[in-house]
Amino acid sequence: MSVSLSDLRRVSVVGVGLHPYQRPSATPYTELGVHAIRAALRDAGLPWSAVESAYTGTATTAMGLSRLMYRHLGGSGIPMAQVENASASGSTAFRHACHEVASGLVDVAIAVGVDKPLVFRPPRSAAGVVDLVGSRVAPFTAFALMANRYMYEHGATAADFARVAVKNSRNGALNPNAQRRTPRSLEDVLSATPISGPLTRLQCCPIGEGAAAAIVASDDAIERLGLDASRSVRVLASASRSERMHRAEDVDTALTRETTRVALEEAGVTPRQLDVVELHDAFTVEELCYVEAIGISPPGAAPRQLAEGELDIGGRVAVSASGGLLAMGHPIGPTGVGQICEVTTQLRGEAGERQHPGARVGLAHMVGVGSVCLVHVLARE
């Protein structure tokens, strides 16, 4: 019989930490990762020796990179493994850490995302798959096609997409860990270098480097180790689905709809109850398509709701309060764990200038090429 996370014992995020996302530099990945891990341990009030299992979300740095990083915390002999799932690598690492605690195999596990943009090797060439367009279609063109289809179906305008980047740049400017910290006007975004279709450079996320860490623990561990239960954030659901043949609509939108439905059902939460949402806004159009697929906005209504401030910090639901992939950045492995850090910080009420008032329920969503989709629902109880 299969069970879901909600059938197992409670698992909560007890500590989060980040290394700021930044442009590629000479900083070793080990330094990025150790910085984030120490921050998460400090935040939780835990020694490294309390961590029983480690999952490292990483995709673009090097093979088998975990131990060379974790040894600086003091080699404790714990199980460790890399989790590669493209853009969703960090989300998947977090999922496995949650499962290991929820199942009762360990009491405390850590999910770390770390990457430097060194190696990008998509699987299609290794699979021998060729098509009519080849390298003439980069990811941003796939999403430019999504954007123009959205314009055709809903009568949206180029400014509707650009407003996503305006909002997320405003949020990112308030986030000390964001790679892009300059607030941009509608004019800035629309007049930036054209990339593909309606997408300009400022509507495409920066790929840089960084690290993020999230420590999860059982209720037993919280009590036994004397952790601050009032700052722990419960993981209500973890859902993960992969692409099937969808004929009717865009693949990533359909996959988001399906995965989110599974996660919200498991969590016993409706889309209207979400207070903070971190989603895969690698390109502006995605935020509009995904808030509709999640059920936050009715079909075609996202541009209007965005323009009216409903998706702002302080609005009906804060979407990408961190700045999202567009402003906080997308260093690949860290991104999904970084979302958990942001949602946790928001639900604790510790997000400072970018705090969404009264945040109680949060959702984190990532898509990875392939395609795969990961959704987590968290809540302060």
Added chain:
Amino acid sequence: MPQARISAHPTLHGTDRNEPALRATRCTACESTFFPPLRLGCEACGASDAALLPVEIAPRGVLRSAATVHVHAGDDIEAPFVVGEIELDEGPRIRGILEDLSGLGDVEAIGRSVEGVWHRCGPDPEGNEVVDLRFRLCEGATS
């Protein structure tokens, strides 16, 4: 004079006939059609390689989306150019290069019928004419 017409992607389109055609796969178990051609097993129903039949299909369909590309990593085309997402009459959703949009904008062209045409890439060292398959809007057609 060119000696023969040679396909730039022989696994994707043949040049045996004058009319452009796509090399696709049809699953004899579930009737799904795939382009690019599929080997090893059917994505829709899981039938084995033995059920997968090579077929030629017409490069005709309806434009689901289009985007003018300014930045890309290809080495055989100069930007800007237009990429189309096409729902082929035979089933598969594919992407191809559009020759031109007859003065229409990307979004205005969506919903129009398109057809494949040979694009001359130039001669190979033996003087054969190398061709690639691109798409154009069907004249006067709307879907």
